[in-house]
Amino acid sequence: MSNSLIDTAPDFSQPIAVLKHCHDRIRQQLATLRKLLAHLPQHGADQQARQAAQAVLKYFSNAAHLHHEDEERNLLPMLDATARGDDAAVLRDMMPRLLAQHQQMDGDWLIIKAQLDKIATGTDTALSAPAVEKFVADYTAHMEQEEQHIAPMAKRIFSPVQMQQLGDAMQARRGIAPAAAPAPATAAGVDIADLRLDYGRASLDEADTLDHPVDQFAKWFDEAMTAEVFEANAMSVATVGADGKPSSRVVLIKQYDARGFTWYTNYESQKGQQLAQNPHAALLFFWRELERQVRIEGRVEKTSAEDSDTYFYSRPVKSQLAAVASHQSERIASRAEMEANFAAVEAASGGQPQRPPHWGGYRLVPERVEFWQGRRSRFHDRIVFTLQADGSWKKERLQP
Incomplete structure (x- = not known):
């Protein structure tokens, strides 16, 4: 049998193929997101739902952002520096829209992510259908634009040296084959470097x-x-x-x-x-x-x-009573004394404190x-x- 049964990713010597492979994985996660939308009303946040939510969270919180950076920091700037004539005109028209779409999708993802976080832990089942459908539709249309115009242009006008430069940048971004680094410092068995959370959900201009x-x-x-x-x-x-x-x-x-x-x-x-x-x-x-x-x-x-x-x-009556009974920030001997003060205020006010x-x-x-x-x-x-x-x-x- 000549065809492999394993869906292997292209290597970074083919950077445009790697970007297309990323699109295919994004489509898989979008499909999972839609399946999850249909699954939740019938089954709630069961094990399958939690696993699906975790998979989508993992991809869009990490790999998808690397993909966007590949395009924003390398592919599009390289095209902008290389394109001439009609290619340059197409790029001038498309680049602002593609970058704005990245920003819009990042913002839309934040809403979905907050809901998926709770589904992944089984604490809630709410997932906004309009938000999901908009996210899927916008991402799908965005990828189609890139595959119809940007990828073919890059294949046509990039030299082998430029392709290598693009692939090298994408590989370095993912930390593949990094230089040897000293052993990380630890505290209480925890890698201190792991305590630094890297942000990247959205931007602000x-x-x-x-x-x-x-x-x-x-x-x-x-x-x-x-x-x-x-x-x-x-x-x-x-x-x-x-x-x-x-x-x-x-x-x-x-x-x-x-x-x-x-x-x-x-x-x-x-x-x-x-x-x-x-x-x-x-x-x-x-x-x-x-x-x-x-x-x-x-x-x-x-x-x-x-x-x-x-x-x-407008506050609940017990909150009103607490405001009257408490001499905030002053010392008191015990919780019992606090509660006695509360009871005394409640009795004196007849349940209607001023x-x-x-x-x-x-x-x-x-x-x-x-x-x-x-x-x-x-x-x-x-x-x-x-x-x-x-x-x-x-x-x-x-x-x-």
Whole structure:
């Protein structure tokens, strides 16, 4: 029998064939994704579903990004430098669209990935059919464009030396046949190098961001909610008192708008005391699933009594009672004493507590907002908005 039964991949002496082989593997994973969509309603996150989710996650979180880098960093730039005449015209038309499609598909993948993470661990069965169908359709159309125009052009105009250069770059990107490296340092039996997570789900360009940082925050926050990021509303609040010593803690944002970012707390707590001494703070949102963080710095003011009342009385009664019963940040002898205080407040209020004057809202009025998108090799994207004297916002890129 002359034909092998094993589907072997071409080697890197045939880089265009390797890229086509990657497309074939992408199509296999897209087919698995569609099968999973049909499987879940009938069988839930059973073993087959978990294995399928893990396979798709593994491919699109690793190999697919290497494939995109092959095209973005090597194939397309080499074509751009080589193409002439009609080829150059075709490339000028196609390159911006292909690169924009990469970015769009990376963003769409984040939504699907967040759902697959939960299916892979058996903690949820939700998988958005519209998101999957759009992802499959967009990827399929994208690959067809490359196979009909880009690959044939490369085969036709690249010299043998260029083909070798392309193959060498692709091989090096995958760490194939690396030079000998010293043994890695370890701590508690764990390779310290393995503790460094390499990012690469998406990118962030100045043109991708909206003109006002609160609008951009709203866009990212909505995407975090859609992706079901765990406690997307959790943020770190860092304050500094008169002694110059910083302190931080995690709270939940309750409102954001053009005026700023609002949370509620005890004004007599540690953060309340520090804000009374120094009314400036820094907020930090970290959305691991999307490999994003937002840093917000500015001055802090108290919300109106009316706003504090509105939120206080919207809370569950037991949360209202806890706010009255707790002298936040002060020492107490035991849990039993805390619970006794709670019971006393509950009895005295008749189950209808009033908002105490020492409890209410803070609003951070932003002066600097930075949007951070994780990228490979620690070469992250950072876009910062800085408030100007005339009330406008200046937008700039920062080095990682």
